[in-house]
Amino acid sequence: MDTLKVRDAKDVEEVVRAAVAGEQPLEIIGHGSKRAIGHPMATNAVLDLSSLNAVSSYEPNELIITVEAGAPLADVQSLIDAKNQQFAFEPMDTSVLLGTAGIGTIGGMIGAGLAGPRRIKAGGARDHLLGAHAVSGYGDSFKTGGKVVKNVTGYDLCKLLTGSWGTLAVMTELTFKVMPKPESERTLLLRGLDDATANKAMTAALGSPFDVSGAAHLPGSAFRTPAGALASLAAAGQSVTLVRLEGIAASAAHRAASLGKALSSYGTVDLLEDGASVAIWSALRDVAPFAANGTLGAWPVWRIVCPPAAGGALGERLARDTGGDVIYDWGGGLIWAALPPNADAQAAVVRSRVGAAGGHATLIRATEEVRRNVDVFQPQPAGLAALGERVRKSFDPKTVLNRGRMTRGETA
Incomplete structure (x- = not known):
């Protein structure tokens, strides 16, 4: 199988146009960390975007960063972390589940669209993507969105590209809004709740006025192989229910105390602070x-x-x-x-x-x-599936991009 390593968006256009002319499918990768998600693809060549790895611009005061799609996610996170900023939707590191090296890229983050625990407060990956440059299955470059949150003229293709697993277009450059990291965080911990009761406790916390940014439950069986940060929570097979609050230190502490009292009817409430809390939620985000x-x-x-x-x-x-x-x-x-x-x-x-x-x-x-x-992705009702297929064909009529990844048996 040929690997075609491109240098810029023009190279991407040429590769896609050649694939269209020959009706030969392409597999789109950054560093390949998520290749094991989805159906095995029908492909003759790999389009490698790993050289598109530059940070085009970063404006910390404006909370905006523009990055090429092949940039390693860990490097970009380190860059914004140095300015005490973050991707608020907590992108998942799939390497823990898949057993791959932690080499995910910015393009893969958006192609997969997998958000972490703060999704309930901050929204998903698509809500933080402001703009994109991409190459369609026709081999034509297009631009969607921009560098301001209210740039909503026309179709919001950013939402469509997020979670498309590379089947609509080859993303080459992406613009995001980033957010300040919270000064402090607190996690309330309840032990021994069954799943249904834990569900009620989390619902009560999320319905409270205390601005919860995470709510999770681990049944006792989830600790059969405790490791890392989660090992500290294991206690004789007991389940653990966790609720997170973030913000400035005084606010986080006050809200944690008030919510702890509100949840005391479910059992004894323990408290994790700052670094210990951060480590727990990182492990939960990655399904450790x-x-x-x-x-x-x-x-x-x-x-x-x-x-x-x-x-x-x-x-x-x-x-x-x-x-x-x-x-x-x-x-x-x-x-x-x-x-x-x-x-x-x-x-x-x-x-x-x-x-x-x-x-x-x-x-x-x-x-x-x-x-x-088996069907990797959720089978859709006939009408919705037909609509989705029309959308896909409007971007990639010859199905040259990641053919078969989302649809079982699609090899023709």
Whole structure:
């Protein structure tokens, strides 16, 4: 398989136009850290964007950064961290789950669109992407958005590109809003709650006036292989429910004390502060209990989004029916499920249970054989699928970009 390493957007145009002319599909990668997510692709060549790695501009006072798509995410985060700023949506590091090197890129971050625990307060990746330069499946460059938040004239293609897994266009440059890092954070910790009760406690916290920025629950089984920051929470198989508050130190402390009193009816409330709290939420963001190098490293992992009120019951039922483990984030609205590797049967159970709860599921980690035989992404109703296909064809009529990644059996 040929690897075509481009130097700039003009090179991308030429490569895509040649692929269109020959009707030969391309696999789009930055550093390839997420290649194991999605269906195995039908491709003859790899379009490598890793040389598009420059920071085009960074204006800390304006909270705006423009970066080429192949720039390593860790390098960009280090740059903005030096100015005490961050991507507020907490982009996930998939290397923990997938067992790859931590070499994700800015383009991969947007192509995947996977946001962390602060999603419930700050919004998702698409809400922080202000503008993009990209090359369509016609081989034509286009620009969408700009460098101001209110640049909303015309179609908001930034929203469309986020989470498209490289099937609509090849992104070459991206502009984001960044946010100041909180001065301080506090995490309230409750032990021993069952999933349904934890769901109620998280709902109460999120419905309070105390500006919660994270709410998660780890059943006792999630600590079968505790590691790193989460090892400090393991206690005789007890579950842990976590609620995070951030802001200036005085405010975070006051709100934590007030919310602690409000949640005391659910049990004793302990407190984690600053560095200890940051480490816990980083591990939760990256789903460390299901890490590739842990006891459950060979198990398929599903990412399930559902109505938060249904989360506790859905997670309990999935764990009971499959013998798997679950973790709850977003106040119950996001469930990570590690299920024993009986792939076909487990996929049917997941689709049935999640569909009944009004949610959708994506298979994030599985072997190549499994990804060939089950739907990795949520199957859509016929009408919605037809609309999505028309949108895709309007960007990439010959389906040369990441052909087959999101649709099982798409090889022609």
